[in-house]
Amino acid sequence: MPGKTRNNISQNEPLLFEISHPGKRAYQLPELDVPLVDPGEALGAGNARQEIADFPEVSEIEAIRHFTRLSTWNYAIDLGLFPLGSCTMKYNPRINELVARTEGLAWAHPYQPEALAQGAMQVMTNLEAALAEITGMDAVTLEPAAGAHGELTGVLLIRALLETRGNPRKKVIIPDSAHGTNPATAAMAGYEVENLKSNAKGMMDLEALSRVADENTAALMITNPNTIGIFEEEIVKVCQLMHSRGGLVYMDGANMNALVGIARPGDFGIDVMHLNLHKTFSTPHGGGGPGSGAVAVKKHLEPFLPVPRLKRTGEGLSFDYDRPQSIGKVRAYYGNFGVLIRALAYILAHGGPGLKQATLDALLNANYIRKGLEPFFDLPFKSPSMHECVFSDSRQARRGVKTMDIAKRLIDYGFHPYTVAFPLVVQGAMMIEPTETESRQELDLFIEAMSAIAKEIEEDPQFVLKAPHHTRTSRVDEVMAARRPVLRWRRQAPVSIAAD
Amino acid sequence: MLAAIGLESQDQLYAHLPKDVLLGRPLDLAPGVSEYEITAYFRELASRCAPGYASFLGAGVYAHYRPVLCDVVVSRGEFLTSYTPYQPEMAQGTLAAIFEFQTMVCQLTGMDVANASMYDGSTATPEVALMAARITKREKVLIARSVHPEYRTVLRTYSRYEGITIEEIAYDPATGQMDLADLDAKLDSDTAAVILQSPNFFGVLENWKQAAALAHGKGALLGYLFTEAVSLGIVDPPVDADIVAGELQSFAHPPSFGGPFAGIIATREKYMRQIPGRLAGQTVDSNGNRAFCLTLSTREQHIRREKATSNICTNQALIALMATVFMTVYGREGLRELAIQNLSKARYLANGLERRFSGSFFNEFVAKTGSSSPEKVNESLLENKIIGGLPLRRFYPELADCVLLCATEMIRREHMDRVHQAFQL
Numbered sequence: 029m030p031g032k033t034r035n036n037i038s039q040n041e042p043l044l045f046e047i048s049h050p051g052k053r054a055y056q057l058p059e060l061d062v063p064l065v066d067p068g069e070a071l072g073a074g075n076a077r078q079e080i081a082d083f084p085e086v087s088e089i090e091a092i093r094h095f096t097r098l099s100t101w102n103y104a105i106d107l108g109l110f111p112l113g114s115c116t117m118k119y120n121p122r123i124n125e126l127v128a129r130t131e132g133l134a135w136a137h138p139y140q141p142e143a144l145a146q147g148a149m150q151v152m153t154n155l156e157a158a159l160a161e162i163t164g165m166d167a168v169t170l171e172p173a174a175g176a177h178g179e180l181t182g183v184l185l186i187r188a189l190l191e192t193r194g195n196p197r198k199k200v201i202i203p204d205s206a207h208g209t210n211p212a213t214a215a216m217a218g219y220e221v222e223n224l225k226s227n228a229k230g231m232m233d234l235e236a237l238s239r240v241a242d243e244n245t246a247a248l249m250i251t252n253p254n255t256i257g258i259f260e261e262e263i264v265k266v267c268q269l270m271h272s273r274g275g276l277v278y279m280d281g282a283n284m285n286a287l288v289g290i291a292r293p294g295d296f297g298i299d300v301m302h303l304n305l306h307k308t309f310s311t312p313h314g315g316g317g318p319g320s321g322a323v324a325v326k327k328h329l330e331p332f333l334p335v336p337r338l339k340r341t342g343e344g345l346s347f348d349y350d351r352p353q354s355i356g357k358v359r360a361y362y363g364n365f366g367v368l369i370r371a372l373a374y375i376l377a378h379g380g381p382g383l384k385q386a387t388l389d390a391l392l393n394a395n396y397i398r399k400g401l402e403p404f405f406d407l408p409f410k411s412p413s414m415h416e417c418v419f420s421d422s423r424q425a426r427r428g429v430k431t432m433d434i435a436k437r438l439i440d441y442g443f444h445p446y447t448v449a450f451p452l453v454v455q456g457a458m459m460i461e462p463t464e465t466e467s468r469q470e471l472d473l474f475i476e477a478m479s480a481i482a483k484e485i486e487e488d489p490q491f492v493l494k495a496p497h498h499t500r501t502s503r504v505d506e507v508m509a510a511r512r513p514v515l516r517w518r519r520q521a522p523v524s525i526a527a528d
Numbered sequence: 529m530l531a532a533i534g535l536e537s538q539d540q541l542y543a544h545l546p547k548d549v550l551l552g553r554p555l556d557l558a559p560g561v562s563e564y565e566i567t568a569y570f571r572e573l574a575s576r577c578a579p580g581y582a583s584f585l586g587a588g589v590y591a592h593y594r595p596v597l598c599d600v601v602v603s604r605g606e607f608l609t610s611y612t613p614y615q616p617e618m619a620q621g622t623l624a625a626i627f628e629f630q631t632m633v634c635q636l637t638g639m640d641v642a643n644a645s646m647y648d649g650s651t652a653t654p655e656v657a658l659m660a661a662r663i664t665k666r667e668k669v670l671i672a673r674s675v676h677p678e679y680r681t682v683l684r685t686y687s688r689y690e691g692i693t694i695e696e697i698a699y700d701p702a703t704g705q706m707d708l709a710d711l712d713a714k715l716d717s718d719t720a721a722v723i724l725q726s727p728n729f730f731g732v733l734e735n736w737k738q739a740a741a742l743a744h745g746k747g748a749l750l751g752y753l754f755t756e757a758v759s760l761g762i763v764d765p766p767v768d769a770d771i772v773a774g775e776l777q778s779f780a781h782p783p784s785f786g787g788p789f790a791g792i793i794a795t796r797e798k799y800m801r802q803i804p805g806r807l808a809g810q811t812v813d814s815n816g817n818r819a820f821c822l823t824l825s826t827r828e829q830h831i832r833r834e835k836a837t838s839n840i841c842t843n844q845a846l847i848a849l850m851a852t853v854f855m856t857v858y859g860r861e862g863l864r865e866l867a868i869q870n871l872s873k874a875r876y877l878a879n880g881l882e883r884r885f886s887g888s889f890f891n892e893f894v895a896k897t898g899s900s901s902p903e904k905v906n907e908s909l910l911e912n913k914i915i916g917g918l919p920l921r922r923f924y925p926e927l928a929d930c931v932l933l934c935a936t937e938m939i940r941r942e943h944m945d946r947v948h949q950a951f952q953l
Contacts, residue, residue, distance in 0.1 A: 057862070060872055133784075137583055137783045137915070158557060184685070216689070261546060295549065358686075366788050367788055373566050383557070444615065
């Protein structure tokens with residue numbers, strides 16, 4: 029194998045329940061300093077359980093080996109480029125992990141007296157202010173737990189504002205390049221969805237928008253740069269058009285890593301947007317979460333923000349629940365506070381100039397990959413790329429090899445695949461976002477791997493179709509998983525335990 | 529690199545943007561600082577909280593000891609810095625751990641199927657209501673007033689435009705349990721679900737068996753919520769419930785000022801296709817070896833778009849992993865022993881105080897402050913670096929003379945003796 033990889037030993041590891049043995053233990057509890065209470069007596073015999081059947085019993089060394097072995101079956105940013113488009117898989121600085129565990133912050137209880145929570149509230153205040161400056165918006169709520177949760181919050185805010193104007197309206201317009209969460213969110217807020225086709229440049233079609241945006245349109249939900257990695261050149265006119273029709277503009281901030289320090293949504297007409305702190309602001313994806321979907325708004329939406337709002341009083345910071353126009357709460361307490369600490373640490377480490385430099389490096393890396401791959405793959409939209417570039421598998425599809433097959437072969441070369449088959453507007457999309465994290469060496473290895481695969485497809489498409497060839501787990505049968513769902517281990521497991 | 533793409537400066541990378549969208553000035557944020565300065569900055573902020581205090585706060589967020597292995601495992605870059613396992617060939621570690629997590633949640637709750645986690649317990653609550661409405665094709669949801677007040681608020685926000693009406697069921701002022709007569713009166717053929725929490729917000733175990741019987745009698749589902757997962761070590765699993773949802777913060781996550789936590793939803797096999805969020809399933813690879821992958825994704829937003837069961841896209845994988853390690857470390861014996869320690873501490877604390885409700889409780893309970901007041905009691909405790917219980921006035925005006933006190937295994941006897949004294953001042 030060229031480049032990054034070579035074969036090495038990978039250990040098998042059964043499930044916890046299969047290595048469990050009665051009487052083994054990995055815990056110690058201190059001696060009880062009060063009289064022992066019998067659960068049957070205290071709770072009533074009918075309320076007390078006798079045992080947790082089949083719950084694991086392992087020793088400490090078995091526990092750590094179990095999870096360590098599982099960890100070696102994963103790919104991660106710490107192992108190399110993770111070019112998932114629109115996911116912004118950048119380095120997760122470890123200083124963020126350290127400070128998030130600072131005792132006074134990590135162990136702060138959401139209901140402890142405000143006088144004993146000033147430091148935690150200051151973290152939130154400082155982050156809100158930094159995000160408002162970065163986005164050019166007037167106010168920020170940190171309550172939503174993730175991007176899709178932020179979207180829901182944002183659309184509820186729009187609905188609340190329109191209701192005070194007398195008519196919440198009926199539909200939300202969403203371009204065909206949008207994230208799948210956008211239409212699902214609009215539906216949850218009680219709106220119908222109207223799709224809008226992109227134009228030949230991969231951008232929003234102002235005329236088409238003008239035809240569908242009417243007195244029933246509550247909002248337009250856009251992503252900018254869009255999911256093709258292209259900046260919407262007519263964004264100012266788009267926002268003006270929506271506003272002239274009495275609608276609002278929501279921006280999905282998933283691609284904000286292309287804009288920080290260069291352009292601000294608040295300056296080009298956006299009314300409300302969310303940020304994915306786990307993308308742009310480096311908090312770890314952790315295999316799927318936790319994230320944070322902070323929502324930034326212009327002044328006219330501020331009265332509707334979820335409670336509580338932070339306010340400064342004579343005695344310091346305080347939580348304000350007396351907000352009669354608020355949409356209520358979208359989550360208990362104040363948001364994913366531990367994620368907020370990490371995001372603030374990232375902003376402090378970079379500072380204003382560093383944040384802009386990170387953006388410039390992200391743009392440079394994406395355009396370097398675009399240039400390097402253009403000879404081998406079809407680039408359907410030629411407009412300039414921002415932080416990501418989207419190729420089509422059309423050239424390779426003629427040999428019977430699709431984007432998913434190329435992705436699987438890429439795994440053999442030691443890389444996580446790009447985003448596969450999204451956005452839908454590109455046939456067989458390969459959506460690549462390197463982020464600012466990567467060095468030229470890593471990018472060159474990636475380009476080398478992709479070009480080698482393109483060559484393999486010309487010479488032996490069958491070989492690529494059967495990839496991956498060198499992973500411990502070969503291509504997984506996802507159809508069987510869905511057809512005969514096995515969603516938990518049981519004592520008589522329905523599928524026999526094969527090699528591992 | 530610039531030369532390779534035919535540019536001379538990085539500013540050319542965005543030269544194609546329209547002039548009127550450019551910021552045209554530096555961001556008004558201070559220049560970057562070093563690791564050392566960042567550590568000092570957060571240490572200073574942390575000192576303006578309550579480090580070193582003992583705390584009797586629970587109310588949905590619990591301070592339990594965190595076995596060291598939990599942080600060791602989640603700090604491994606292969607878990608910490610990986611993505612949602614869409615490419616199963618290089619994410620078997622995450623997928624196997626989720627599969628174990630789903631299994632252990634089922635073992636604890638007595639359900640057949642559990643998802644890979646939700647944002648938290650509060651956002652899992654409306655998902656219970658929406659799921660029940662999809663299953664029963666009914667539109668009314670009854671929720672006990674003894675459910676966490678913030679969970680009920682979140683439920684209202686979510687259900688407003690989903691065509692679901694919410695009614696609350698009173699609590700019995702003597703026992704602190706859901707008032708079954710009030711439930712019986714409000715249950716009808718439009719009711720999709722009855723939602724209760726056990727132990728409830730007052731710490732009292734609910735009579736979920738009778739509530740289930742009443743709900744099922746009218747064709748409604750029973751939704752069972754929990755905020756204190758450690759209780760599942762000794763309370764009877766809610767096998768009569770149709771949907772179980774709750775908060776796993778107690779399993780290894782510190783209070784963290786309210787988040788990030790991890791919620792769960794579990795249900796019976798027959799409702800499997802109505803469960804929201806991610807699910808990991810077992811299958812085989814092309815060599816016939818056992819493998820895992822995300823499955824039943826036709827329920828999800830990226831396939832179904834506006835017709836999805838929910839717009840939820842992420843789960844709380846890393847927190848769920850932490851909880852998985854916690855459940856593994858304590859295991860079959862340990863979780864029970866941990867729960868008994870909590871039970872014993874809370875009994876010791878309650879013995880010196882006047883309880884407001886007579887219902888059985890796990891590790892928290894409501895106490896009357898008698899001739900004193902919640903504020904006075906808590907003020908005197910703060911002088912000894914002890915944070916007292918939660919004054920209930922804010923959520924239940926009728927309980928203005930009461931506090932909700934929680935005693936976990938981390939509370940020491942001398943702290944409880946201090947509380948006994950403070951109540952007598």
